[in-house]
Amino acid sequence: MLSFTEENYLKALLHLTMEIEDKVEAGTNELAFYLGVKPATATDMLKKLKEKKLIQYEKYGKISLSDTGRNKAVEILRKHRLWETFLYEKLEFTWDEVHEVAEQLEHIHSPKLVDKLDKFLGYPEVDPHGDCIPNAKGELKQSFKKTLSEVETGASCKMVAVKDNTAAFLQYVSQLNLGIDTPIKVVSRQAYDGSMEIMISGATINVSQKFAENILIV
Amino acid sequence: MLSFTEENYLKALLHLTMEIEDKVEAGTNELAFYLGVKPATATDMLKKLKEKKLIQYEKYGKISLSDTGRNKAVEILRKHRLWETFLYEKLEFTWDEVHEVAEQLEHIHSPKLVDKLDKFLGYPEVDPHGDCIPNAKGELKQSFKKTLSEVETGASCKMVAVKDNTAAFLQYVSQLNLGIDTPIKVVSRQAYDGSMEIMISGATINVSQKFAENILIV
DNA sequence: TAAAATTGTTAGGTTAGTCTAATTGTTATA
DNA sequence: TATAACAATTAGACTAACCTAACAATTTTA
Incomplete structure (x- = not known):
């Protein structure tokens, strides 16, 4: 144990x-x-x-x-993301609140609990942040996502997840009305500091390079 | 903390x-x-x-x-019993499986989680074992327990505690494979000295009235 | 390629929670 | 009421997870 x-x-x-x-x-x-x-x-x-x-x-x-180590780690990740989904979908937690509590819940050990929770939630494939939930066999769809900072100027994309899970970052994201599946258009870029103007549902706003590096898109 | x-x-x-x-x-x-x-x-x-x-x-x-100590303890009991109810009602756990997992879940700390869970469950008043769940204010309806000697012949019950705490008694209890939550059935009684035959996990044994008076049941 | 900067390890110390063995209080009983 | 039995405490030791300070290895760079 x-x-x-x-x-x-x-x-x-x-x-x-x-x-x-x-x-x-x-x-x-x-x-x-x-x-x-x-x-x-x-x-x-x-x-x-x-x-x-x-x-x-x-x-x-x-x-x-090692293989064993990775399996253990994936199992913890599975629990973390299932609990996040539970908190978000069943208990009315907001996006930015789920992570902290899931950090505690992921350490509860009971194989039956994990399986029953998975079933209760209808075998979800992604958590509230858009990240894949490993399945019961420990298979994790690895999706190497691009970040907003890699999108070409003028191009459009859709946010699918975030890289940073701190409450401060997530609250900022929410403030900007950004969420899973929100379409984003990159309007312009400053060569000076990498900051960029982006358009979210009609409104144009300016974000830093650091911010853009933590928004994962498709 | x-x-x-x-x-x-x-x-x-x-x-x-x-x-x-x-x-x-x-x-x-x-x-x-x-x-x-x-x-x-x-x-x-x-x-x-x-x-x-x-x-x-x-x-x-x-x-x-102390008052503070009691409040903390009641809060933990509240969490324990709410989680037991969740496991039993939402995740199809059986009554004897819920305790072990709730022992872990009761230590998760997040006031919001407890309140939301309570709401999600419809503000239950008792847990799957019939024990009262303290409310959000920390009020707990006290229910006092009967002893094994008060159980009617033929009836079943569950050990919840012991009254006598001497080493000899506790060792005897352990020897009989009796513990918290062990189910007991009263098979028969001797009118002569109040001794009784009880069934514990399939095995029938004979115990004295004195012994039965020190086993608390539900 | 030698010196500087960075990265990683070792040695020794701390705290929380546990143990055993020895000792000290308290209670029951002869 | 003296003593035996029992209950509780102290002293000293252990492990896990952390720390700081000093040192060793590796990598970068001038």
């Missing part, structure tokens, strides 16, 4: 290696920063996770999930 | 003091046995809970919950 902390390390590794296509490794500092701990702490845990055969790792080397 | 462990101690104290009418105090050994830890461990935690003003307690004395 894994501890909450061990689960969080595995989840972090999955996240870090899923972010970019073909990326399968992460570094100690990167992992530590993501989890909000010191690198020394991460090193200790990495030894433990290696001991348990959940990761591949050599001293001073890069880290990657 | 209380840790899971601190919450479990408060919940245990509420349980122990709710068991019997007018009982408001518990002992260190009793508490430790209930939680499955050693008395020394309980002593450490009692100091901490006293420091935080969650209990009334003096060295070598009895323990009782």
Whole structure:
């Protein structure tokens, strides 16, 4: 049985290696920063996770999930996204509120609970943020999405998900009347700082490059 | 913010003091046995809970919950019973499966979650075991329990607690494979000395009246 | 390619929650 | 009421997860 902390390390590794296509490794500092701990702490845990055969790792080397480790991590991701869906669809939580509570709920362990919840929700395929929910077999449709910042000037697209899940970001997104499936047109760009003018349901607004890098589109 | 462990101690104290009418105090050994830890461990935690003003307690004395402590404990009980109801009514769990999962879910902290869950379930008053669910104000209808000796011959019940907390008695109870939530059927009685035959998970055994008077049931 | 910057590890310390063994209070009983 | 039985506490140790400070390895860059 894994501890909450061990689960969080595995989840972090999955996240870090899923972010970019073909990326399968992460570094100690990167992992530590993501989890909000010191690198020394991460090193200790990495030894433990290696001991348990959940990761591949050599001293001073890069880290990657083993098959077992990846399966565990995907299972946690599945729980996280199912709970988010539950909170959003059944309990009237808003978009930006679900993540924090799901961070706690994802650690409840009961295989029956997960399956029954999945059934109760009608076997959803995506969570409220547009991210794919891994199925009961642990299969996760990997969709490497482009970000708004990669869209050509003049082109149109549709928001499908967000990369950043912090409440601050999500609230900003909501404020702009942006949500899953909202059409976006890139009107113009500033070469100076990468900021861009975008059109959302008729209104033109200006957003930073940082913002655009966290909006995933199709 | 209380840790899971601190919450479990408060919940245990509420349980122990709710068991019997007018009982408001518990002992260190009793508490430790209930939680499955050693008395020394309980002593450490009692100091901490006293420091935080969650209990009334003096060295070598009895323990009782402070108002704050009781409120916290009732809130946990509320969450526990609401989750049990959710699992039973919405996710098709059986009555004997809900407890274990609710033990985990009761520690999720999000006031909004509790209120929304309560609303989603239609503000239920009792959980799947027939126990009262405290309302949002923390009001709990007290129901006092009967002893095994009061159960009619032929009837079935479920052990919910013990009245006697001596090691000898508790060891005897364990030996019989009796524990919290164990179903018991009263098969027959001797008018001569009040001893009774009871059935526990298929096996029929004979117990004295004294024994039966110390098993609390529902 | 040597020095500087970065990345990662080790050593030693802290806290929460647990344990065992020894000891001290309290209660019951002979 | 003295003592045996029981209940509770203290002392000292362990593990998991974290920290800081010092050091070692690797990578970058001048």
